[in-house]
Amino acid sequence: MRTLHWALALAASMALTPAAVAAESEQADGVQGDPEAGKELVMQGKPDNPQVLACKTCHGKDGKGNAMANFPRLAGQDPAYQVKQLKNFAAGERENYPQMNNIAGGMSEQEMHDVAAYYARKDVSVVGGSDASQDVLAKGERIAKVGVSESNVPACTSCHGPKGKGVPPVFPQIGGQHAGYIEKQLNDWKGGNRANDPAQMMTEIAPKLSDDQIAAAAAYFSNAESGGSD
Numbered sequence: 747m748r749t750l751h752w753a754l755a756l757a758a759s760m761a762l763t764p765a766a767v768a769a770e771s772e773q774a775d776g777v778q779g780d781p782e783a784g785k786e787l788v789m790q791g792k793p794d795n796p797q798v799l800a801c802k803t804c805h806g807k808d809g810k811g812n813a814m815a816n817f818p819r820l821a822g823q824d825p826a827y828q829v830k831q832l833k834n835f836a837a838g839e840r841e842n843y844p845q846m847n848n849i850a851g852g853m854s855e856q857e858m859h860d861v862a863a864y865y866a867r868k869d870v871s872v873v874g875g876s877d878a879s880q881d882v883l884a885k886g887e888r889i890a891k892v893g894v895s896e897s898n899v900p901a902c903t904s905c906h907g908p909k910g911k912g913v914p915p916v917f918p919q920i921g922g923q924h925a926g927y928i929e930k931q932l933n934d935w936k937g938g939n940r941a942n943d944p945a946q947m948m949t950e951i952a953p954k955l956s957d958d959q960i961a962a963a964a965a966y967f968s969n970a971e972s973g974g975s976d
């Protein structure tokens with residue numbers, strides 16, 4: 747768990763802009779992404795390979811995703827995390843959406859870095875939004891910040907950072923993500939449909955959460971403004 751400790755220490759000292767985080771993370775991964783080349787893929791896909799659809803069709807040109815369709819928001823997401831997911835999809839290590847296995851399977855490593863660099867630079871202040879009641883949001887906030895002691899669930903923010911803003915490169919931003927997408931991921935881990943998490947961190951946590959707790963945590967994070975300073 748050396749990475750975890752390192753990442754938590756980094757989180758404590760984090761007051762970085764998205765572009766600074768993006769630049770740092772790209773360097774850490776050793777391959778430099780080109781956001782301009784990434785933009786071409788986002789807008790057009792690969793005309794010579796119809797398997798690689800234009801990302802904007804689902805994730806939007808600004809990476810806002812789509813709440814109704816559970817298309818995740820990618821805006822402001824750490825580029826190394828995005829690249830990891832694309833590699834996992836390409837290798838069949840993440841299989842909870844076959845369309846993404848096809849798309850990532852047709853991309854080179856450089857293209858993965860290019861698209862990730864593009865989306866990582868998009869505005870993180872976009873908020874997923876949830877119309878859950880105050881009660882549900884309060885319950886979600888408690889799970890996020892304190893965890894659930896009866897069932898040994900750690901505070902989500904101990905890994906995902908305050909307001910779920912993420913701790914690159916291991917812990918993704920979940921603040922401002924669409925509630926339905928967050929819920930789907932937790933249920934996928936719970937049901938064994940997603941298993942690409944390092945050290946089985948989410949595989950251990952998700953089954954300890956009830957449906958109501960999952961919905962509450964998802965509502966809280968989707969409303970959390972992850973672009974703020976705190």
Ligand code: HEC
Nearest residue numbers: 799800801803804816817818828831842843845846849861
């Ligand atoms: C047909 C719709 C569609 C298209 C086109 C599409 N995606 Fe996706 N993508 C999805 C969905 C849906 C998921 C989430 C799957 C799940 O876990 O339920 C996803 C997941 C991802 C993730 C992981 C996000 C996370 O938070 O873990 C990345 C990164 C990603 N897509 C990048 C891309 C890139 C880059 C392109 C273009 C080359 C692209 N996608 C095109 C629908 C799409």
Ligand code: HEC
Nearest residue numbers: 900901902905916917918920928931942943944947948963
């Ligand atoms: C021990 C550290 C840890 C804790 C605590 C933790 N997570 Fe995670 N979480 C992770 C890691 C690591 C990943 C990235 C998995 C991967 O690489 O595919 C992740 C991924 C996720 C994702 C998927 C994000 C995406 O874009 O696809 C969601 C949603 C999530 N966590 C929600 C939660 C919630 C809600 C809680 C609290 C109940 C929580 N996590 C607690 C480590 C943690």
